[in-house]
Amino acid sequence: MNGPPDMKIVGTLSNLPTSAIGSRHLVWWGNVGFMLIEGTGFALAAAAYLYLMTQAPAWPPKGDALPGLLWSGIFTALLLISEIPALWVLRCARAEKVGGVRWGTLVLTLFGIALLVPRGFEFAHLGVPWHQDAYGSVIWLLLVLHTTHVVTELGESAVQTVWLFTHQIGDDQFSDVEDNSNYWTFVVLAWLPIYALIYWAPRAV
Amino acid sequence: MTPDPRLEEEISRTWRDPPGLWGFIATVDHKRIAARYIVTALLLMFLAGMLAIDMRWQLTVPENTRMTPQLYNESFSLHGSTMLYLVSVPVMEAMAFWLVPLMLGARNMAFPRLGAFSYWLYLGGVLTLWIAHAMDITPDLGWFEYPPLAGPAYSPGHRADIWAQMITFTEVAALCASVNVAATILKMRPPGMTLARMPVFLWAMLIASIMTILSMPAIMLVTSMLIADRMVSTHFFSPGAGGDVILFQHLFWFFGHPEVYIIFIPATGFVSSIVETFSRRRLFGHSVLVLSIISIGALAFGLWVHHMFAVGLPRLGNDFYTAASMAIALPAGLQIFCWIATMWSGRPRFDTPMLWVIAFVLTFVIGGLSGIMTASAALDLQLTDTYFIVAHFHYVLVGGALFPLFGAFCYWYPKATGRMMSERWGKIALVGIVGGFNLGFFPMHLLGLMGMPRRVYTYPTGMGWDTLNQIATAGSVISVLGGLVFVANALLSYWRGAPSGADPWQGSTLEWASASPAPPWNFDYTPVVHSLTPMWDESRPLPVMDGLANDHREVLITSVTDAAPLYRQKSASPSIWPIVAALAVTIMFIASIFTPWAVPLGSVLIGAALTGWFWPPRPRAKQGPLGTGA
Numbered sequence: 001m002n003g004p005p006d007m008k009i010v011g012t013l014s015n016l017p018t019s020a021i022g023s024r025h026l027v028w029w030g031n032v033g034f035m036l037i038e039g040t041g042f043a044l045a046a047a048a049y050l051y052l053m054t055q056a057p058a059w060p061p062k063g064d065a066l067p068g069l070l071w072s073g074i075f076t077a078l079l080l081i082s083e084i085p086a087l088w089v090l091r092c093a094r095a096e097k098v099g100g101v102r103w104g105t106l107v108l109t110l111f112g113i114a115l116l117v118p119r120g121f122e123f124a125h126l127g128v129p130w131h132q133d134a135y136g137s138v139i140w141l142l143l144v145l146h147t148t149h150v151v152t153e154l155g156e157s158a159v160q161t162v163w164l165f166t167h168q169i170g171d172d173q174f175s176d177v178e179d180n181s182n183y184w185t186f187v188v189l190a191w192l193p194i195y196a197l198i199y200w201a202p203r204a205v
Numbered sequence: 206m207t208p209d210p211r212l213e214e215e216i217s218r219t220w221r222d223p224p225g226l227w228g229f230i231a232t233v234d235h236k237r238i239a240a241r242y243i244v245t246a247l248l249l250m251f252l253a254g255m256l257a258i259d260m261r262w263q264l265t266v267p268e269n270t271r272m273t274p275q276l277y278n279e280s281f282s283l284h285g286s287t288m289l290y291l292v293s294v295p296v297m298e299a300m301a302f303w304l305v306p307l308m309l310g311a312r313n314m315a316f317p318r319l320g321a322f323s324y325w326l327y328l329g330g331v332l333t334l335w336i337a338h339a340m341d342i343t344p345d346l347g348w349f350e351y352p353p354l355a356g357p358a359y360s361p362g363h364r365a366d367i368w369a370q371m372i373t374f375t376e377v378a379a380l381c382a383s384v385n386v387a388a389t390i391l392k393m394r395p396p397g398m399t400l401a402r403m404p405v406f407l408w409a410m411l412i413a414s415i416m417t418i419l420s421m422p423a424i425m426l427v428t429s430m431l432i433a434d435r436m437v438s439t440h441f442f443s444p445g446a447g448g449d450v451i452l453f454q455h456l457f458w459f460f461g462h463p464e465v466y467i468i469f470i471p472a473t474g475f476v477s478s479i480v481e482t483f484s485r486r487r488l489f490g491h492s493v494l495v496l497s498i499i500s501i502g503a504l505a506f507g508l509w510v511h512h513m514f515a516v517g518l519p520r521l522g523n524d525f526y527t528a529a530s531m532a533i534a535l536p537a538g539l540q541i542f543c544w545i546a547t548m549w550s551g552r553p554r555f556d557t558p559m560l561w562v563i564a565f566v567l568t569f570v571i572g573g574l575s576g577i578m579t580a581s582a583a584l585d586l587q588l589t590d591t592y593f594i595v596a597h598f599h600y601v602l603v604g605g606a607l608f609p610l611f612g613a614f615c616y617w618y619p620k621a622t623g624r625m626m627s628e629r630w631g632k633i634a635l636v637g638i639v640g641g642f643n644l645g646f647f648p649m650h651l652l653g654l655m656g657m658p659r660r661v662y663t664y665p666t667g668m669g670w671d672t673l674n675q676i677a678t679a680g681s682v683i684s685v686l687g688g689l690v691f692v693a694n695a696l697l698s699y700w701r702g703a704p705s706g707a708d709p710w711q712g713s714t715l716e717w718a719s720a721s722p723a724p725p726w727n728f729d730y731t732p733v734v735h736s737l738t739p740m741w742d743e744s745r746p747l748p749v750m751d752g753l754a755n756d757h758r759e760v761l762i763t764s765v766t767d768a769a770p771l772y773r774q775k776s777a778s779p780s781i782w783p784i785v786a787a788l789a790v791t792i793m794f795i796a797s798i799f800t801p802w803a804v805p806l807g808s809v810l811i812g813a814a815l816t817g818w819f820w821p822p823r824p825r826a827k828q829g830p831l832g833t834g835a
Contacts, residue, residue, distance in 0.1 A: 004707050004720050006746035007730055011396075013761060013770055014752030020772045026315055026392050026762050033384030033418060041422040044459070048426070048441070048452060055449050102829060130439050134447035137439035141430070151808075159816050165831040167823045172775070176821075 019171030021094050021178065031179045035186045038149070042190050045145055049138045049197050053205070060128065060135045060202050067139065068125030072199050075118035079188055082111040086184040093177040098169055101177045105161045108184060112154030119147055126198075139198050146194055149187045156180055212729065216755040220312070220726035222779055231779035233317035234725050235302050238324050240621070242299030245331060246292045247692070252335075253292065254685050256284040261645075261678040267666040277662035278345040283338060285348030286368060290375045291331055293606060294417075294464065297471040298323075298382040300613060301410040305386055307620070307716035307723060308407060310395040310732035312753070312760050315388040317777040318818065323381040325787030330374030333795065337367040344368035347660065349457055350431070352442035352450050357435045366435060366798040369428040373794055376421045383414035383421075390414075393760060394768040395715070396750065397734035404714050404737060405488060408495045409474030412502040413467050419506070420463035427456035437801050451516060458509035465602070466505040470498055472606040473540060475613035476562050480544045482616070482712045483559035484551025487738055490543040497536035497543075504533045514582045515589045523582040530580035537573060541566060556710070557631035561612025564639040568604025572597060575650065590660070593653025599646045608639070611691065618695065619709045623721040624702030630694040637687020645680025648673040713738035718747055731761055734768075782818035789814040 022028060053059045060066065085107045092100025123143065130140035160180055164173065222228035222237070232238065260280050263272040272280065306314055314320050337343065344364045346355050355365045390411045394403065431453070433439040440446035442453050473494075481488045488494060510518065510526040544566065553559065575597040579585045588594060618626050652673050657664060664670055708717040717740050719727050730749035736742055753759050758776040763769055793807025826832040 004718055004729070007718075007732075007749045008746040009730065009751050010733055010748040011750045012752035013731060013750050013773060016752070016761075016770055017772045018775070020762070024762075024764070024771050026388060026774050029388045029392055030316055030319075030384055033387060036418050037380050037384070037422055040419050041426055044423050044426050044456065048430070048456065051452055051455065052441075052447065052449060056447050061447055098829070130433075131437065132440075132446075134440045134443070134449070137430075137433070137441050137448070140439070141433075141441075155812050159819075163820065165826065165829060167821070167826050169826075170821075170823060173821060173823075176819075 019175065021175065025175050025178075027175060027179055028182075031182060035183070039186070039190065042145065042194065045138075045142055046193060046197055049142060049201075052134050052138050053201065056135065059205050061133050064132065064135060065127030066202055067127050067199050068122075069199060071118045071121035071125055072195065075115060075122055076191065076195055078111070078115055078118065079191055082108065082115070083185060083188050085111065086181045086188070090178055090181040093174045093181065096171075096174050101169065101174065102161070102164045105157055105164055105177060105180070108180075109154065109157040109161050112150065112157055115150055116154070119150065142194050142198055146187075146191055149190065153180075153184055153187050156183070208729065212755060216726050216729065217724070219755060219758060220724070222725065228779065230784055231781050233313070233321050233777055233779055233783075235306050235314045235317065235320055236621070236723060236725075238320050239299045239303030241324055242295055242302065242327065245328065246296040246299065249287050249331065250292045250296075251688075251692075253284050253287040254688065256280050256287075258681060258685055260284070261681045263662065264664075264674050265678045266674075267664050267668070267671060269663055272662055274662045275345065278347075278660075279338075279343040281660060282344045282347050282368075283334070286334065286344060286371065288602075289348055289464070290372060291327075291334065293468045293602065294379055295327055295375065296610060297413065297468055297606070298379060298386070300471060300475070300610070301386045301414070302382065303621070304617065304716060305389050305407065305410060306393070307719055307727055308404060308714050309389070309393055309398070310715045310718065310728050310734075311389070311393045312726045312728065312758070313776050314385050315393055315760075316385045318780050318783045319381050319385050321780075321783035322787055323378045323385070325784050326374055326381070326790060327378040329787060329791045329794070330371045330378065333367060333374060334371040337363075342367055344371075349461065351457075352431060352434070352453050353444075355431060355435075356442055357438075360435075363798055366432060369432050370794050370798055372424055372428045374791075376425050377790070379417055380421055383417040386410055387414040387418070391765050392762050394763050395732045395734050395761070396763065396768060396770050399767045400765075402734060402737050405477035405491065405494050405498070406474035406714070409470050409477070409498055412498050413470040416463050416467050416470070416502050416505065420460045420467070423456050423460035427453055427460075430456075432797070451513075454513050454516065455509070458512045459506075462509040462512060463505045465598075466501055468602065468606045470501065472565075472609035473498060475609040475616070476544060476565060478712075478714065479558045479562050479609075479612055479616050480547050481738070482710050483556060483562075484547045484553045485711070486547060486551035487713070487741075488543065489546040489550060490539075491737060493539055494543050497540045500536045501533060504529065504536070508533065511580060511582075511585070514585045527580055527582050531577060534573060534577055541570065556615075557626070557628055557635060558612040558616035558710075560632065560635055561608050561615065564635065565604060565608040565612065568600055568608060568639070568643070571647075572600030572604050576601060588653060590658055591653035592649040592657045592659055595659050596646050596649035596653060599642075599649075603642060603646075611635075611638070614695070616710065617716070618698070619705030620716055620719075620721050620723065622699055622702070623705055624698055625705045625709060626698040626702060627694050630690060634687050634691035634694060637690060638684050639687075641680045641682070641684030641687055643680070645677050645684055648677045648680075652677075708740070711740075713741050715739055780818070782814065786811065786814040786818055 085104055089101060089104035089108060092104055126139055128136035130136050157180060222232045222234060263269050263277060302320060342363050344367055346365060350365055350368050353359055390407050430441040434442055440448040442448045442450050477488055477494060507529045508526060510522060511530045514523055579588055579597055615626055615631055652670055655670060657670050705721050707721050715732055718732060730751050731753060732739065733748040733750060753761060753773060758778055759773050760776045762771050762774045764771055789810040792810060793803055796803030796807060827834060
């Protein structure tokens with residue numbers, strides 16, 4: 001007999017709900033796991049930047065222009081403003097407001113598109129190509145790394161917007177919207193130390 | 206309580222895979238995925254073993270001409286890369302995939318499709334390295350490919366790129382697997398299994414997963430920087446343009462050292478399970494074991510510089526890392542004492558799994574002692590790059606991780622197959638492998654002390670190294686023969702082994718409460734846990750809860766610390782999207798060896814695949830601007 005041992009039913013799970021919000025939800029933890037992975041990636045890239053900086057006689061090396069503050073400033077301001085709709089969408093998702101999550105996610109998508117404009121100019125005003133020297137390589141690395149996250153968030157928000165407007169929204173989708181909003185916040189927070197490293201560290205040393 | 210046939214039929218219809226090839230591709234059953242992982246890893250272990258035998262043949266006599274220097278470089282690079290990236294880490298994840306839901310009394314992993322995706326990506330890494338090898342584009346710079354040697358100036362061609370992309374494949378796979386394992390352990394424990402009542406095995410898998418999440422981004426980052434240096438002329442590692450080759454080593458070993466413990470810590474989970482069951486008593490010092498694992502996990506991130514003692518870092522740095530490296534012997538030692546105390550105070554049974562544990566303790570202690578020797582920066586300067594190091598890391602990795610793995614294989618084989626392995630042939634295999642291993646690797650300590658360098662394809666006559674090398678070769682051959690007996694035993698027992706029953710060893714944890722082999726849904730009911738060893742509790746029959754849906758796939762989600770039931774979560778059905786997404790990722794990774802444009806173009810492809818994956822199948826909207834208005 002390969003069957004399981006004898007069992008005795010002592011209770012039932014049938015009266016449990018079929019969804020949850022926030023950290024009670026399983027997917028929230030998966031999301032945190034991936035944020036942890038990418039946060040570690042950001043932190044290590046920042047460590048590589050600081051390592052190269054401490055090894056260099058001058059930072060930026062002689063002859064390299066400092067990165068421009070205008071477009072990066074616009075990007076940073078816009079990114080910080082985008083946190084307002086991100087948090088608003090989060091509240092709508094928790095309150096299960098259909099209209100709120102639809103329009104809020106659309107607004108996030110539009111922010112994602114808008115953010116790519118100053119980001120494009122940021123690349124053009126970094127002051128040094130990636131193949132000039134290690135300083136150029138590492139600031140391009142940091143900016144590319146963050147841009148992949150902005151693009152990912154844009155893609156995710158855009159797909160979510162299309163889906164939300166065309167389908168009947170259930171508990172799981174409110175939870176998806178919540179995760180997307182949390183990820184947006186992660187992309188905003190991750191930018192602040194990177195912004196300081198790329199644009200202000202060379203001016204501080 | 207007698208099983209209800211109608212319930213069985215319904216639950217079986219819900220959870221079984223579609224038949225044939227479609228089911229093979231689309232399955233999200235954690236046991237099938239894990240079995241694939243394990244079989245692939247064992248095949249690769251065999252191939253890596255053949256490479257080892259070939260290298261031993263080359264070194265058996267001085268000035269041998271069996272291998273050219275190039276072939277020797279390729280052989281040890283392929284052997285090391287395969288064993289570290291494609292065997293040791295994946296096989297440990299596979300054991301977690303297979304066992305964690307069973308030990309939790311759960312019906313599947315937290316993210317079933319992510320599990321399937323992880324395997325297909327791992328397979329992509331395997332094929333990348335070995336198809337490239339078949340096409341004679343074998344990486345030839347060791348398992349860590351340091352620049353400047355790996356940089357564009359000294360390594361034209363694509364050997365180094367193949368290595369770097371193989372890493373990307375396997376690390377993404379490992380990261381996905383780790384998030385999956387950690388989320389499953391944290392959120393899917395059965396009612397009553399508080400953190401304090403969690404078996405050591407699950408702690409080990411949780412800590413190893415968290416370590417993976419915190420360390421593997423380092424190697425993905427550094428190999429991406431290497432590829433960028435090689436392809437788009439960045440200068441991370443070119444000193445002439447302000448780059449620094451030591452940066453590569455720091456980032457590599459920030460991953461590379463924890464990696465050793467990511468392999469070893471799951472093994473401590475196997476050992477704890479086996480020692481408990483075969484000593485027939487609860488583990489001595491459960492909290493000490495758990496705290497040891499946690500402290501090993503934390504200390505492992507503060508040791509990486511001991512791999513770099515010879516690169517000329519500041520003396521204070523070397524002193525600090527010497528001290529930190531020696532400190533890790535304390536928790537490792539505490540674990541060993543706990544296991545010995547469990548055996549000593551229990552009523553031990555010496556079946557094959559337990560014998561593997563004893564072989565582990567003996568071998569691993571030798572490896573630990575040589576580790577304390579090499580932790581000393583002064584001594585390491587003499588020993589580094591000699592055969593002493595080769596002996597040391599084989600003692601810790603084979604003795605410390607593979608011996609427990611073989612024990613775990615024998616221990617859980619009846620649960621996977623419903624049959625027992627032959628004890629007699631199991632013991633013969635053990636004697637062959639353990640005896641051959643010690644015969645093969647112990648002389649390498651002496652060869653290292655005598656100055657024989659590693660990674661050099663031959664040695665001149667008259668060095669006095671001949672006899673010890675011949676003993677080493679003989680030992681390796683015996684060990685491989687033992688390995689073949691082990692595999693033959695596993696294969697033959699699959700058809701001819703005695704039926705095992707659900708619980709042949711009177712195990713202590715919940716996996717033994719499912720049928721052998723476990724059905725696709727693992728458990729009809731959700732177990733309720735009152736102790737660390739639920740299968741040994743007085744309160745029989747086993748207390749369980751009903752109420753999970755049987756007409757669709759559903760799993761129970763509980764709270765992180767006290768495992769209180771929170772809600773019932775839908776669980777994914779078989780799906781083709783994981784393999785489609787893995788193919789999209791594969792196209793991007795492989796193409797990006799040849800052109801940087803593969804990255805943006807491939808991202809579009811991956812985005813499309815992920816959209817298909819995550820597109821929820823629900824009815825069209827009725828309200829709203831794009832609603833159908835019905």
